[in-house]
Amino acid sequence: MERSVEPSFLTGEVKAPPSKSMTQRAIAAALLAEGESLIVNPSYCDDSLAAMSIAVSLGSRVEPGPDSMRITGSRELKETKLNCGESGLAVRLFSPVASLFDAEITVTGAGSLKRRPMTMIEEALRQFGVECATTDGLLPLTIRGPLMGGECDIDGSVSSQLLTGLLMSLPVTENDSVVRVRNLRSKPYIDMTLEVLRDFGIEVSNENYELFRIPGRQKYVARTWEVESDWSGGAFLLIAGAINGNIKVTGLRIGSYQSDAAVLNVLQDAGAAMKITGDTVEILKSDLKAFEFDATEAPDLFPPLVALAAYCKGTSTIRGASRLIHKESDRAAALISEFEKMGIRVEAVNDSLAVTGGHVTGARVNSHEDHRIAMAAAVAALGASGTVHIKDSHCVGKSYPLFFDDLRNAGVVIHE
Known part of the structure; x- marks a missing residue:
């Protein structure tokens, strides 16, 4: 138009x-929590709609309203194909979440997202023993978990979004984890992620944005949260x-x-x-x-x-x-x-x-x-x-x- x-x-x-970045983080946290969360003042932009659809595919019940969104957390996989639309955050955030499942899941996208490099996701998840493959470095991605925790080294010079995905997924794995990061850019976005994690009951240790220690077997706490x-x-x-x-x-x-x-x-x-x-x-x-x-x-x-x-x-x-x-x-x-x-x-x-x-x-x-x-x-x-x-x-x-x-x-x- x-x-x-x-x-x-x-x-x-x-x-x-409303912040679409904070909305997507809250959707991921509510998906991983047991019980019903109420997300107040959510963004209903295209990127947030993609995150909502992914949450439903991964087992959650999502009930959008004019001023709030109810999400009942569950990890009973309903769909094995996740469409991230054109959202770079969605693909980098929800790919690690998808790796929690013991099933082959395909992650796709649309528009310009199909031209953006995805090898960083493949390289990181493989360090944790997850089967992950791009299509010549691009979408679609195929992922098969389960993610169990462990250690990895990632390059944060292009984007901090993959680190956000790992920080949100690793707390619920069986084992403790350590993530080492080189050349991290956009540190304030990691502060946003850590804020959401704290609010939903998750503990992560941040050592100068270069090393993150994530205890495993944690539980997200469902809650009311305002974007x-x-x-x-x-x-x-x-x-x-x-x-x-x-x-x-x-x-x-x-x-x-x-x-x-x-x-x-x-x-x-x-x-x-x-x-x-x-x-x-x-x-x-x-x-x-x-x-x-x-x-x-x-x-x-x-x-x-x-x-x-x-x-x-x-x-x-x-x-x-x-x-x-x-x-x-x-x-x-x-x-x-x-x-x-x-x-x-x-x-x-x-x-x-x-x-x-x-x-x-x-x-x-x-x-x-x-x-x-x-x-x-x-x-x-x-x-x-x-x-x-x-x-x-x-x-x-x-x-x-x-x-x-x-x-x-x-x-x-x-x-x-």
Whole structure:
């Protein structure tokens, strides 16, 4: 679907969407718990729907409601084919969970996920004695457990998501486990995982993010658990306000483990006028200046920060661009090509993107079927000199299905 976003001024109050990352972790924990868990404020984006489907296939009963989701944990395998959609977290989180079963399970995906490398899963699970095979390094994966615990060494330079899957699966195995990690990136995401584990009654020892000791034979405790709002989605709303608005974004937990909460530091450095009261951030259209930021630990901030930098005086530098290759698109290349169409110069310099602020023009842009590219283009359109037409804008459903609705409710003119 193509949507056209007119230059618009945002007003009012918008609640940030629920965190899909935390929702998927909570679904996995509830699946592994005995009894009924209530997940409050869940995300029902495409990635979360994939996780819900996987939980059902692995034996749980999932009852979604408008504001909460009931999950009755069980490990009575119902389906031997798990479809992760386009969710990188789902495939890396639920593959270790699937290895708990003494059955051959096939893990598949769709879209860009079928092009993303999966050898890291194969190599890690084999160290535990699990039968695991990719298809020439890609999906589909075949897995046959049971995972019994033990020791393994993994490389965390590409993603922390496989470590999350291991940390969530190994506590229920028969034996104690040790996981050694090299070059771990996105450490805040592991903090999020450890928070969920603690809340569901699981103990893990973390030694400087390099060695994790996981006692076996633990039991997840079913409980009521509230999903916090998503700083990744909230970042787009906050930057929209700084570009051309006067809005309040609610539901954002200050002090969250989410790495994308660092957007507040960037906005402050760029000169954005903000006021924080509790879980609400009020942000106003501001005269913005160039900034520097290392996004190595928060790669999902690249798209909204490029939109912000387009309106900053001078050249902004965002470091950590090597983290963008294995996303829904080659994000660095997509940002360079699509912002060029809007009159903004984005250059790849070593491991950074250099963005020279200027005059944003109307254009026809391609989302590359990447939800964050589509949202970045929409936010950039708000202060542009003309309409920005976004091809395949439906892809925002992957993480933030109500994104365009929320913009429209804040006064943005959008044509479909």
